[in-house]
Amino acid sequence: MLGLGPLRFGVFLAPHHDPSISPTRQLRRDLDLIELLDDLGYDEVWVGEHHSGGHEIIGSPEMLLAAAGERTRRIRLGTGVNSLPYHNPLILADRIVQLDHMTGGRAMLGMGPGQLPTDAFMLGIDPRAQRDMMIEAAEVIVALLAGEVVTRTTSWFDLHEAHLQLPPCNPDGIEVSVASAVSPTGAVLAGRLGLGMLSLAATDPRGYSALDVNWGFLERAASEAGRTADRSRWRILAGMHLSDSVQQARREVEHGILGSVVGYIESLTAERLPWASSAADAVAKWTGDGIPGFGVATVGTPADAVATIGRLSERSGGFGTLLLLAHDCASWVATRRSFELFAEEVIPELRGLNAARRASREWSRDNSATFLGAMRAAIVDAVARYPSPGSGAAPGPGGPVDSWLPAES
Numbered sequence: 001m002l003g004l005g006p007l008r009f010g011v012f013l014a015p016h017h018d019p020s021i022s023p024t025r026q027l028r029r030d031l032d033l034i035e036l037l038d039d040l041g042y043d044e045v046w047v048g049e050h051h052s053g054g055h056e057i058i059g060s061p062e063m064l065l066a067a068a069g070e071r072t073r074r075i076r077l078g079t080g081v082n083s084l085p086y087h088n089p090l091i092l093a094d095r096i097v098q099l100d101h102m103t104g105g106r107a108m109l110g111m112g113p114g115q116l117p118t119d120a121f122m123l124g125i126d127p128r129a130q131r132d133m134m135i136e137a138a139e140v141i142v143a144l145l146a147g148e149v150v151t152r153t154t155s156w157f158d159l160h161e162a163h164l165q166l167p168p169c170n171p172d173g174i175e176v177s178v179a180s181a182v183s184p185t186g187a188v189l190a191g192r193l194g195l196g197m198l199s200l201a202a203t204d205p206r207g208y209s210a211l212d213v214n215w216g217f218l219e220r221a222a223s224e225a226g227r228t229a230d231r232s233r234w235r236i237l238a239g240m241h242l243s244d245s246v247q248q249a250r251r252e253v254e255h256g257i258l259g260s261v262v263g264y265i266e267s268l269t270a271e272r273l274p275w276a277s278s279a280a281d282a283v284a285k286w287t288g289d290g291i292p293g294f295g296v297a298t299v300g301t302p303a304d305a306v307a308t309i310g311r312l313s314e315r316s317g318g319f320g321t322l323l324l325l326a327h328d329c330a331s332w333v334a335t336r337r338s339f340e341l342f343a344e345e346v347i348p349e350l351r352g353l354n355a356a357r358r359a360s361r362e363w364s365r366d367n368s369a370t371f372l373g374a375m376r377a378a379i380v381d382a383v384a385r386y387p388s389p390g391s392g393a394a395p396g397p398g399g400p401v402d403s404w405l406p407a408e409s
Helices: 023-040 061-071 089-102 117-122 127-145 185-193 205-209 211-224 246-254 257-269 279-287 302-316 332-351 355-366 368-384
Strands: 008-013 044-047 076-083 107-112 150-153 158-162 175-180 196-199 234-242 298-300 321-325
Touching: 008 023, 008 076, 008 332, 023 044, 023 061, 023 332, 044 061, 044 107, 044 321, 061 076, 061 089, 076 089, 076 175, 089 107, 089 127, 089 158, 107 127, 117 127, 127 150, 127 158, 127 175, 127 185, 175 185, 185 196, 185 211, 196 211, 205 211, 211 302, 234 246, 234 302, 234 332, 246 279, 246 298, 246 332, 257 279, 279 298, 298 302, 302 332, 355 368
Parallel strands: 008 044, 008 321, 044 076, 076 107, 107 175, 175 196, 196 234, 234 298, 234 321
Antiparallel strands: 150 158
16 A cells, blocks of 8 residues: 555635634634644645635635645645636636745645636526636646746636736745536546646545546546656545544534534535434434535544555555545533544554554564673673672672563563
């Protein structure tokens, strides 16, 4: 599995906040989470853009990421994702470059067509046009970020010699990724323009079965454009919550699943969910055949997380970054512990950081008789050179030398 990846780890923060809790406190908690992730060594975090529904309350991910940039040192900060049909592409590109400078070159841009039909309705956008609008805007933004001057007229924007005042702060440019769920639209766009791909439905049964198919679309589009597909720029999302036992993890998720996940779906569908009559039933559904829009969650131990990532690696053929879905199902204390467990036990296992340590420990154990015997002989020999004061003799076996040496196995 190590040959298939992932080698980087991050978090996808939509967010999914319970509307019964203070939004001010929730936004501060989002910043606390990003600061924690930075301290724990996570590589990146992506923050979503939404404008309705009551749960996903971040309307400007750039604002939250700019604040997070002042509280963090190394973690990369991405918009996950900006809904391109909602923005003039010049203005959005300008904001992202400013964010890149404000964060010392850590900004990333995630692109998507827009998820919530309620957002599109308020803006007077036909949902059927959103994917074409995303493609048109993406083409312009990629050109602008590359330093090109763009003149282009479409049905919804009109640019004349548009250009950016500042280049990206990062000399390698700004990492740009396209959201992909089940349809190949995002994969084809990513391949054609040489962008990364965000697979946001990887643990949904349909999204899981489409992982290798969509990568095939990306590879073909890249080849037709004269580009090389790069699996290290492929990010896959998975919902998880970890604890010391499966039973404890499930109890912790029961704490808030009805407000964070079930309430979110019911607000969009205006239907009572038959599988959510209790928190325990909802957890069983999420960890069983999955919840629409959230896929199948891993609620258990670090070993369960490693197994899930192994299955995703095998199904996809390999990818670069695993993103954990941030959610409010558990309390803040339990949520912190989950991210700590992942950082302390899962990431080292997948990166092979402790393989050499385990090998050294086994080597030491297997040869302990030889090593300890040599050490005993060396110490006895050294002590024999210095007779005890007044005795004229060195201590024998069982004396001061043996009293502190490890017992022989």
